[in-house]
Amino acid sequence: MENFILFPWETSTQVLFYNKDLFRRAGVPEPPMDVTKRLTWEEVVEIARKVQAVANEGKPTTEFWGFTFDQVSRLYQIQALPESLGGGSGVGPDGLTFSGYMNNEAWVKAMQFYYDLFNTWQISPKGLTPEETPTLFSSGKVGIFVGGTWNISMFMAAEGLEWGMAPHPYFEGGEVMTPTGSWHLGINPKSKHVEQAVRFAKFLALNDELMRDWFRKIGQLVANKVMIDVIKEDPMYGGSPTIFTERWFFTS
């Protein structure tokens, strides 16, 4: 064996998590799980402002927030904004040029939106790291949390938290864009134990039963078709695999 080989293991998508209790208090209907009826960013801002105002009883907030991204200030999470406005990836085709790509009109508009979340509308908390935002949502302090599916296990374990999922938002009139990434079991061809490593990787990645349990317990999407069965059985996923599988097929 000469090449570095990888077994597909986990994949991911970004969804909109919402706090059912805060939505109820603000009288906002729960967003549908249907990918054809996804919220626009404009609607998300409107809902977040309403939820935040009601939760804080109209006072300036120090406790409840309308909205937060999972991975604040990381390109992985934010790139979907300019992409939805047709601004491209921010890098030129040569992979080295940024000017004209990262400061085109769509990028400026998207970054203005990101700025407004924190400064103009003040619906997102400042000064948090990507490690802190999921705990803020799981402690019931955030109305809408747009983030990765790896947070599901933490939210399931959070006591008293009633939460739901909806598809990733997009800009009105823009394209639907969702960040994704995947994980693999890699085997180094220079290793002395390639054969054993391949056997172990097969045991993990190609084992339907193990992958089913992994998905149930961890919540992270797995690169195995058994995931679809779990989604269809489990009411938490609304019986509809589309919200995950639209990305799933691309990455696994």
Place this chain on the structure above:
Amino acid sequence: MEPIPRKHWIGTPLCLRGWQRNIESKKRKYNGAREIFVGLQNYISLVNDAIFLNSLKVTLVLNLFINPIQIAMALLLALLLNSNTLSIRVFRTLIMIPIGISLAIASVIWGFALNPHAGLVNSMLSLFGIPHQPFLTSSTQALWCVILIATWKGLAYWMVIFLAGLQEIPEQLYEAAIIDGANSWQCFWGITLPLLKRVLLFVLVADTTANFLLFVPIFVLTRGGPQMSTNVLMHESYSRAFVYSDMNSALTIVTVILVILLSIIGIQFKLLKASE
């Protein structure tokens, strides 16, 4: 040009390796990476690099303030606590507590306390009618927050060294001065400070070095931000080495830090020795 064999570097001290790598620049390919000699090109690139120049400015500004602040406060604390009564000893122990906490953990805790919305510090300020401050989220305040955290952590350590120096000064000198009618300021200026000079020189050099290499609170809390306002040279060097995989540029920066540090320490030695 033949690639320089890697074996050549094994066993050379780190700073020499840094130097060697600085004068060799990379021409990386994923297979069969090799490096070529580029003379001083790495340094020439730095001079025209706005991010490096900003980082240099931030480092110098930080040190211009943090070192005098820490040394003056440590000396003041040492003078206040230079007595062996029980109550002072208890107090001394309390002030020493930050030494026992790792700087990484202290930074995380300070990060919570300095949270702009729900932090403890802002709650305390609002008791006095002061509006909420942005602290680490503001490009004008973040560097001062770093100074606060590093000083909170480092102060007691320098204080202990000053205390040791103070306790070395013989009591008779003060008695004699008081008999001659000296007031406490004259005692400090005429006895304490001159006899503390060796300790002061050590603290000055060691503290300057520590603060030039300050990295932890910046890495934990700001990552050089907001708007590069806390991007000290150590952090910029780290980013280039381990985020952008540009080891040569990172080591060039380390060499620059080393040169600046040695010149500053040289000046400090000269000033304190000359006035002896």
